[in-house]
Amino acid sequence: MAREKKVARPTKRSEYGIEFATRQAQVGWTDLCATIRGPLADAWDFLTRTPLAETPTNYPLKGALGTITRDGAVHQRWQHKPTLKGDARIWFYVDGQVVHLEQVHTHHPNATK
Numbered sequence: 001m002a003r004e005k006k007v008a009r010p011t012k013r014s015e016y017g018i019e020f021a022t023r024q025a026q027v028g029w030t031d032l033c034a035t036i037r038g039p040l041a042d043a044w045d046f047l048t049r050t051p052l053a054e055t056p057t058n059y060p061l062k063g064a065l066g067t068i069t070r071d072g073a074v075h076q077r078w079q080h081k082p083t084l085k086g087d088a089r090i091w092f093y094v095d096g097q098v099v100h101l102e103q104v105h106t107h108h109p110n111a112t113k
Contacts, residue, residue: 015048021070021093021100028104032088035106039082043090047080051092051099057081061091068093068102077102 011017020026032040046058058080060066068077075093082088091103 011048016051016097016099018047018099021102025101025104031106036082043082047099051094057084
């Protein structure tokens with residue numbers, strides 16, 4: 001019998017889907033899964049339900065980092081911290097009902113220090 005593949009978590013109609021916008025984000029996500037699995041599962045839940053809610057751990061970036069252009073469209077870039085005191089950061093933008101993970105950092109990115 002062939003090895004079973006993981007089943008992707010379905011989203012409700014009111015929830016957002018999550019997609020990788022870059023290869024770096026996919027690699028960073030895999031690295032975070034290995035180190036902070038529980039908080040990353042909580043981040044998944046937050047990002048599928050309320051990605052545009054401003055909180056101490058989720059907010060739009062400012063200045064030159066505040067926007068990103070993809071396929072000719074300008075989007076507001078957000079930052080999510082999977083843990084309040086940790087250094088990991090998830091940079092994303094929202095287009096429709098999809099959260100696009102643009103950069104996933106295991107440590108505080110130099111650009112925002």
